[in-house]
Amino acid sequence: MSSEPGTGFELPLRMLMAFRTAIDEVHADLAREGHPDLRPMHGFVFQAIGPQGTTAVELGRRLGISKQAAGKTVEALERLGYVERGTDPWDARRKTVRLTSRGADSLARSSAAFDRIRDRWTDELGADRLRALEEDLRKITPEDFFRLDIPGWFGSA
Amino acid sequence: MSSEPGTGFELPLRMLMAFRTAIDEVHADLAREGHPDLRPMHGFVFQAIGPQGTTAVELGRRLGISKQAAGKTVEALERLGYVERGTDPWDARRKTVRLTSRGADSLARSSAAFDRIRDRWTDELGADRLRALEEDLRKITPEDFFRLDIPGWFGSA
DNA sequence: TAGAATGGTCAATGTGGTTGTCCATGTCGA
DNA sequence: TCGACATGGACAACCACATTGACCATTCTA
Numbered sequence: 230m231s232s233e234p235g236t237g238f239e240l241p242l243r244m245l246m247a248f249r250t251a252i253d254e255v256h257a258d259l260a261r262e263g264h265p266d267l268r269p270m271h272g273f274v275f276q277a278i279g280p281q282g283t284t285a286v287e288l289g290r291r292l293g294i295s296k297q298a299a300g301k302t303v304e305a306l307e308r309l310g311y312v313e314r315g316t317d318p319w320d321a322r323r324k325t326v327r328l329t330s331r332g333a334d335s336l337a338r339s340s341a342a343f344d345r346i347r348d349r350w351t352d353e354l355g356a357d358r359l360r361a362l363e364e365d366l367r368k369i370t371p372e373d374f375f376r377l378d379i380p381g382w383f384g385s386a
Numbered sequence: 387m388s389s390e391p392g393t394g395f396e397l398p399l400r401m402l403m404a405f406r407t408a409i410d411e412v413h414a415d416l417a418r419e420g421h422p423d424l425r426p427m428h429g430f431v432f433q434a435i436g437p438q439g440t441t442a443v444e445l446g447r448r449l450g451i452s453k454q455a456a457g458k459t460v461e462a463l464e465r466l467g468y469v470e471r472g473t474d475p476w477d478a479r480r481k482t483v484r485l486t487s488r489g490a491d492s493l494a495r496s497s498a499a500f501d502r503i504r505d506r507w508t509d510e511l512g513a514d515r516l517r518a519l520e521e522d523l524r525k526i527t528p529e530d531f532f533r534l535d536i537p538g539w540f541g542s543a
Numbered sequence: 544t545a546g547a548a549t550g551g552t553c554a555a556t557g558t559g560g561t562t563g564t565c566c567a568t569g570t571c572g573a
Numbered sequence: 574t575c576g577a578c579a580t581g582g583a584c585a586a587c588c589a590c591a592t593t594g595a596c597c598a599t600t601c602t603a
Contacts, residue, residue: 236501237500243527244405246528248402285551297552297553297591300552301591320599321550321598340394343394344391361518362519365515366400366401369510370400370403441581443580451561454561457583478568479568479580479581
């Protein structure tokens with residue numbers, strides 16, 4: 230089944246724009262709620278750290294960046310008070326990285342902001358259409374949609 | 387209308403992943419077809435240059451970057467043979483930037499690759515659902531979806 | 544227990560963005 | 574018409590964030 234040629238870029242671009250406007254709105258809310266320093270990619274970092282915490286090396290793997298870059302990111306987030314580093318009593322090599330309560334707070338607020346956006350989309354499109362939208366997007370995206378190797382992906386000029 | 391809390395991030399993330407996989411596929415095709423040096427953002431740059439050509443300053447405005455950064459990008463693309471610079475006979479200040487035939491070729495191939503993806507999505511979802519998907523995405527994205535101020539937007543850690 | 548693998552850090556580097564400055568050219572109004 | 578301002582472009586210094594390479598401490602394993 231073929232469609233009018235030359236229009237294929239609109240749909241992907243709309244998807245990017247939808248993502249972008251959602252992220253921008255979330256971070257505008259976060260800034261208003263006491264987290265003005267958070268940047269779009271920090272949400273990915275927090276998700277990659279997870280509730281259990283992790284290490285810099287593992288974080289780098291999840292984010293698709295080098296362990297050195299992950300270490301620097303952790304250092305920056307530590308300065309901002311969003312994560313704290315500790316030691317692993319079972320393995321003296323590992324240094325754990327965990328969200329602080331401030332980090333957890335930002336994650337909860339971010340989650341709430343995303344839910345508000347989803348609710349608004351439901352209002353605008355109707356529940357059926359939103360369900361269809363989700364279903365269709367699941368079909369055309371990879372199974373492990375939570376791959377976080379995003380930073381730097383967009384690449385260089 | 388409210389939905390299950392804590393799931394709001396899935397839809398935007400799926401949109402990003404759909405965009406990402408589409409872009410990756412386009413650039414894999416381009417690499418196979420003689421354009422291995424093109425990066426995702428180059429497509430945006432080419433679109434911003436347009437068939438008429440433009441100037442570095444205007445390019446910077448369209449891409450949401452400084453004129454200096456735009457100038458450097460143009461210089462890099464010139465080295466790669468995708469754009470050429472000329473002078474404007476009506477305004478000695480302006481230096482025009484135009485796509486070379488190689489640049490136009492890459493744009494055409496990129497467009498064809500996007501169309502192939504759209505056709506595949508039509509196969510996977512059905513024509514009706516794809517139309518609905520487009521319609522719904524138009525509703526939740528800004529009117530001027532072609533804003534190209536993407537580079538660097540994702541921000542810092 | 545020696546050697547390989549793992550986690551972390553430091554250093555040097557590269558890229559692509561920024562601001563600041565300057566100059567040439569064009570535009571417009573007193 | 575000419576002086577003030579605006580615009581397009583280039584150069585320099587700087588910065589953020591990634592990279593690779595090297596190195597050390599610790600743990601695992603053959």
